[in-house]
Amino acid sequence: MKYIKRNILLNPGPATTTDTVKLAQVVPDICPREQEFGDLMKYISKELTSIVAQTDDYTTVLFAGSGTAVVESVISSVVPHQNKILIINNGAYGKRMCQIASSYDIDFVEFVSSPIEPIDLDKLQQIIAQDNTISHMAVVHNETTTGLLNNLDELGVLTKKHNIELIVDAMSSYAAVPIDMQKQNISYLMASSNKNIQAMAGVGFVIANKKHIEQTKDIRPRNFYLNLYAQYENFINSNQMRFTPPVQTLYALKQAILEAKKEGIANRYQRYCKSWEVLKSFLKKNNLNYLVDDKYHSKIITSILIPKNIDFDDMHDFFYANGFTIYPGKVADFNTFRVANIGQIDYKDMQRFTKLLKGHIDDRV
Numbered sequence: 001m002k003y004i005k006r007n008i009l010l011n012p013g014p015a016t017t018t019d020t021v022k023l024a025q026v027v028p029d030i031c032p033r034e035q036e037f038g039d040l041m042k043y044i045s046k047e048l049t050s051i052v053a054q055t056d057d058y059t060t061v062l063f064a065g066s067g068t069a070v071v072e073s074v075i076s077s078v079v080p081h082q083n084k085i086l087i088i089n090n091g092a093y094g095k096r097m098c099q100i101a102s103s104y105d106i107d108f109v110e111f112v113s114s115p116i117e118p119i120d121l122d123k124l125q126q127i128i129a130q131d132n133t134i135s136h137m138a139v140v141h142n143e144t145t146t147g148l149l150n151n152l153d154e155l156g157v158l159t160k161k162h163n164i165e166l167i168v169d170a171m172s173s174y175a176a177v178p179i180d181m182q183k184q185n186i187s188y189l190m191a192s193s194n195k196n197i198q199a200m201a202g203v204g205f206v207i208a209n210k211k212h213i214e215q216t217k218d219i220r221p222r223n224f225y226l227n228l229y230a231q232y233e234n235f236i237n238s239n240q241m242r243f244t245p246p247v248q249t250l251y252a253l254k255q256a257i258l259e260a261k262k263e264g265i266a267n268r269y270q271r272y273c274k275s276w277e278v279l280k281s282f283l284k285k286n287n288l289n290y291l292v293d294d295k296y297h298s299k300i301i302t303s304i305l306i307p308k309n310i311d312f313d314d315m316h317d318f319f320y321a322n323g324f325t326i327y328p329g330k331v332a333d334f335n336t337f338r339v340a341n342i343g344q345i346d347y348k349d350m351q352r353f354t355k356l357l358k359g360h361i362d363d364r365v
C-alpha cells in the first residue's frame with residue numbers, strides 16, 4: 001500500500017480523515033443506478049438521520065454538492081411564496097443564508113446579532129410577534145466564523161411557541177455537538193460529509209421532519225437541481241439521487257459512518273474538546289486572545305487575534321511546511337486567524353501545534 005502523508009488540517013473542513021476512509025474510495029466501478037448502490041445510499045441516509053433524530057419521523061435527503069448547496073436547497077424550497085423567513089445573521093454563514101434568500105427573491109427578515117455575544121431573545125421574539133407572515137426561522141448552530149454556539153434549546157422553544165419552522169445550518173456542529181431535532185423543534189437541519197463526520201468532500205445532506213417536507217409538495221419550485229421536495233420524493237421512491245451521485249465519495253462516507261459509530265458521537269466530541277482545552281490553555285498562558293467567551297463557545301473552532309509583528313501569510317506558510325494547515329479569520333474589526341480542532345486528530349497533535357506556534361511567535365517578537 002502506498003504511504004499517505006498525514007496532514008493536520010486545522011481549517012474548518014474538509015477535515016483530516018483516516019486512511020481507511022481515504023482507501024474506501026478505491027472500489028470496483030459501478031453504475032450508481034444499480035440496486036446495490038441504492039442500498040448503500042439508503043443505509044447512509046438512515047444512519048445520518050439517526051445521529052440527530054428518530055428515523056420514523058425524520059429522513060435524510062442527499063445531494064451531490066458542498067454544504068452551501070444544501071443550505072441553498074432548503075432556503076429556496078421550503079418557504080411558501082406568500083410567507084417570509086427570518087434569518088439570524090451573527091457571522092459569515094448567517095450572512096450567506098441572507099445572500100441565498102436574496103438571490104431567489106425570497107422575502108426575508110434579517111436579524112443581525114453580534115458575532116461574539118449570544119442572541120437577544122427578547123428582541124427576536126418582538127420581531128416575530130409583530131409579523132405573522134414569518135413562517136420559518138434559519139440559524140447557524142456553530143457559527144464557524146467565530147465558534148459562537150447559538151442556543152438551539154432556546155430557539156426551539158421560541159419557534160414552537162410561535163408556530164414557526166426552524167431551519168438549522170449545523171454544518172460544523174453535526175456529529176459532534178449534541179443535537180435532538182425533535183426536542184429542539186428543528187424541521188430542517190443541513191450538514192455535509194467533510195466536517196465532523198470525517199469523510200470526503202462532495203455530499204451535502206438535509207435531515208428533515210417528514211411531515212414538514214411533505215407539506216412543501218405544492219410550493220412552486222424556484223429552482224431545479226436543488227429543489228428539496230423533488231430530491232426527497234425521488235429518493236423515497238427509488239433510493240436514488242435524481243442525478244449522478246459522487247459514487248466513490250459515498251463509499252468513503254459509509255466507512256466514515258462506521259468509524260463514527262465505533263467511536264461514538266459523544267466520545268468524538270470529548271476528543272475534540274480535549275484538543276480544544278490544550279489550545280485554550282496555551283492561549284491563556286501566552287496571553288493570546290480569542291473571540292467568544294467559553295460559556296458560548298462550541299469548542300470546535302477558535303478565532304484567535306493575530307499578535308503584533310505576526311503576518312498571517314507568513315505564519316500559514318510556516319505551518320504548511322510543517323504539515324499543519326491554519327485558516328484565515330473572517331470577522332470585520334478583528335485581525336484574526338482560525339484554528340479548528342475537528343477531524344481525525346487529537347490533543348497530541350494540538351500539543352505539537354501549540355509548540356510550533358510558540359516557536360514561531362518567539363522568533364518574531
Ligand SMILES: *Cc1c(COP(=O)(O)O)cnc(C)c1O
Pocket residue numbers: 012013066067068069071093140142143144169170171172192
Ligand atoms: C462549512 C460550512 C458551510 C458550507 O461550506 P461549503 O464550503 O459549501 O461546504 C456552511 N455553513 C457553515 C456554518 C459551515 O461551517
